[in-house]
Amino acid sequence: MDYKFLIEKIAQQYEDGLPFVIFSLPNNNEVSALLQKNTAVHTIDNFNSNGFIFAPFDSRESSIFIPEKESEILQCELITKSLTINPGELSEEIGVQSQYMKLISKTVDTIKRGNAIKIVISRKKDFKLQKFSIKTLVEQLFSIYPTAFRYLWYHPHTGFWCGATPETLVEINNHSFKTMALAGTQPLSDRQPVLWGPKELDEQQMVTDAILDNLQKVTSVLKISKPFTHQAGSLLHLRTDISGALKNGKATLTTIASALHPTPAVCGTPKKIAKNYILENEGYDRSYYTGFLGHVTEGGNTASLMVNLRCMKIENNCASIFVGGGITADSKAADEWVETQNKMQTMLQVLQPML
């Protein structure tokens, strides 16, 4: 199958209102697509059949599934373009900024009172598009972020989503698994070596500890890397890799995914308290942002599930970009605002030719 032909098929599928997903794994030059042949809405609780999962942040809502057995499955080599990227312009929004900063300060106070250790706060911003084109979107997204998991997903039930995420929720290969603790953010610069302050180091360690704790029941963890700097587009994060074996008889893709999701990198810790705080205070619906997505194969014995970050939903020529950041007792409201502005650039650069 030829790449150009694949993109044409995707564009046609979208025009026909049929569900599809097209994706490329991090650092991979192959692109895969599932094109569902009907508009049926499949939900999934048990991740033991082949297909693609699209799960929301709030697991009380259903995860949507494109089953392989109802889809045309296509694969081809990705043809990327070398594109120049310039930071997109973000208009000043004094009101929005002060409201967001107020929420951050309230969250810091809540944490200082001892109610939680970390809570991830987020927001979304809408951008009007002059000319939406699937072809341009694919070209931009897949070319600019070769080290990310890149995807476009459409289902009449969820709408149209796309993103380039740096974060793995869990990767499973029979009895072994891999995951990561990704937290701490700074803009990419020429300064070498990259330095991380105590706030970022502590926050990232908290995420690693909470993930290890969540994994205890379902895995025997074998390897934990030292924290290292991970580049995601024009941002840098701190990352620790964790890998090991699934506990025999006990763990499946479903149990490990539900033990991990939502991770402290996108929700907080303690998980329940952070999640309730988010649902009560954020003031908008995260929907599929900070949910997870990925292709399940071999009846759930192999899978690569990613956290849905650096993503946007596009509807009626309007793109809503979702961004957030981890708040701890040491967070400063103004810095957190800037961090979300920086994170917004990831998707804004993809949108440039359509704005």
Ligand SMILES: C=C(O[C@@H]1C=C(C(=O)O)C=C[C@H]1O)C(=O)O
């Ligand atoms: C919440 C987001 O990113 C997460 C939060 C991070 C942070 O607080 O430093 C870093 C990476 C991600 O785990 C986002 O991109 O919207």
